[in-house]
Amino acid sequence: MARILVMNIPAYGHVNPTLPVVQELAERGHSILYYNTEEFRDRITRTGALFRAYPEPMPTSEDITALMREGNLVKVTRMLFALSEHLVPFMLDEVERERPDLIVHDSIALWGSIAARLLRLPTVASISHFILDSRELSRTKRETLHLLWRALPLMPAILASRRRLAQRYGGGIFQKEHLLPVLGDLNLLYTTEQLQPRSAMIDDRFRFVGPSILNSARAAEPFPFDRLTDAPLVYISLGTVHHTDVGFYYTAFEAFRSYPAQFVLSIGPQIAIESLGPIPANFIVRSRVPQLDVLAVADVFVTHGGMNSIHEGLYFGVPLVVIPHQFEQLFNARIVKKHGAGNILGDRLPYAHVGAGELRAGVQQVLSTPSYRQNAQLIAQELQSTGGYRQAADEIEAMIQGQIAEGLLCAGK
Numbered sequence: 001m002a003r004i005l006v007m008n009i010p011a012y013g014h015v016n017p018t019l020p021v022v023q024e025l026a027e028r029g030h031s032i033l034y035y036n037t038e039e040f041r042d043r044i045t046r047t048g049a050l051f052r053a054y055p056e057p058m059p060t061s062e063d064i065t066a067l068m069r070e071g072n073l074v075k076v077t078r079m080l081f082a083l084s085e086h087l088v089p090f091m092l093d094e095v096e097r098e099r100p101d102l103i104v105h106d107s108i109a110l111w112g113s114i115a116a117r118l119l120r121l122p123t124v125a126s127i128s129h130f131i132l133d134s135r136e137l138s139r140t141k142r143e144t145l146h147l148l149w150r151a152l153p154l155m156p157a158i159l160a161s162r163r164r165l166a167q168r169y170g171g172g173i174f175q176k177e178h179l180l181p182v183l184g185d186l187n188l189l190y191t192t193e194q195l196q197p198r199s200a201m202i203d204d205r206f207r208f209v210g211p212s213i214l215n216s217a218r219a220a221e222p223f224p225f226d227r228l229t230d231a232p233l234v235y236i237s238l239g240t241v242h243h244t245d246v247g248f249y250y251t252a253f254e255a256f257r258s259y260p261a262q263f264v265l266s267i268g269p270q271i272a273i274e275s276l277g278p279i280p281a282n283f284i285v286r287s288r289v290p291q292l293d294v295l296a297v298a299d300v301f302v303t304h305g306g307m308n309s310i311h312e313g314l315y316f317g318v319p320l321v322v323i324p325h326q327f328e329q330l331f332n333a334r335i336v337k338k339h340g341a342g343n344i345l346g347d348r349l350p351y352a353h354v355g356a357g358e359l360r361a362g363v364q365q366v367l368s369t370p371s372y373r374q375n376a377q378l379i380a381q382e383l384q385s386t387g388g389y390r391q392a393a394d395e396i397e398a399m400i401q402g403q404i405a406e407g408l409l410c411a412g413k
Helices: 018-027 038-045 061-070 073-098 110-119 141-169 246-256 291-295 307-315 327-338 356-368 370-384 388-405
Strands: 003-007 031-036 050-053 102-106 123-127 186-189 206-208 233-237 262-266 283-286 300-303 320-322 342-344
Touching: 003 018, 003 073, 003 110, 018 031, 018 038, 018 388, 031 038, 031 073, 038 050, 061 073, 073 110, 073 141, 102 110, 102 388, 110 123, 110 141, 123 388, 186 388, 206 388, 233 291, 246 262, 246 356, 291 307, 300 307, 300 356, 307 320, 307 327, 307 370, 320 327, 320 356, 327 342, 342 356, 342 370
Parallel strands: 003 031, 003 102, 031 050, 102 123, 123 186, 186 206, 233 262, 233 300, 262 283, 300 320, 320 342
Antiparallel strands: none
16 A cells, blocks of 8 residues: 655645545555644544644635635735745655655645655645636736736745745756646546636646545534425525625625525634624524535525535536636636536626625526526536546556556555
8 A cells, every 4th residue: 555645735625625535545545644734633634644734834724715815816826935945845854754655735735746856756736726727718908917917016026935946956846837736747637627628738647537525524514404495595605715705795685685595604614693683584694504415405506616616516516606706716607607507796806796686686597597507417417427536546546556567666665
């Protein structure tokens, strides 16, 4: 059996897809060392992996969430380079001591790629996003100018950090074609080839394994399913990044207070339910919701458009109303709309500005137009036909066996 070292970032959207894969590998007898911050210890250890903490100082998931919430992905890039200066020397020591057969790193965990390159270890990249160099879903001129305006002031710090890393470890630690995502010898995409737009970046090193969904890998969340009625069920969640958008919750209350449907609203743990004031009778509001179980019975999913959220909704054949809060989510929303499985609201700068009337009309359109559900169910068939976390584990094992056959690994040592 192999010894596998995993490096991820402290962000739920990046950690969650890996947990079923890691659990499957552990159940097959592989030894897994998983590096992240302390707040992810319990989630990781439940999979059977051995948890290892990054050295402080480290950003929390809320720190990263705050950066993502702003929608300025260049700020995230600056943070990743700063983290790499901090983590590469630590991870080099760890890898040399632990002597893994294989490194699995997140596609933006730059330090994982650098450590593997320096120590000449085979790598698997976990990619929890679409590849964003598509020609089909190009930015508008206004979007491009907006991104450039926000990016240019941050570029000197990124370039300086890159230069320091190259001076210390050599220029060969970086990919030649692009800074991010950092790719591996094998690259796991948690989607299907049909949903991923054409990209010159994708080659025979990529595997489309589909959504990595395993309910038992998640913490159990109580929910009053006995309160659900026969009315159409609309599930509303802004995920782990934008769930503090209280203004949107008030808009939803206004939009649907007298609407003939039932609504389940997940608001996250940072907001006290009592602080929202009177809650309409047709709403069930919870800090946490067992999302997969609710989606299994939902008729519409109102979402911010995160990669995991749209795939979980479509996996259950639920049409989407996507309210993107940043450009990556807008990109995801356009893919959903292109395939006729949902519509988009609030997709002009500044994103996510939606009035009660517009929100009500958007949900009504999806509920009353059968083609949205029909198209979502077609995508569900494609997603459910993938191997998911089991296929991801198969691909990793096949890579290990290939490396053994070439004499590059001694798995089970």
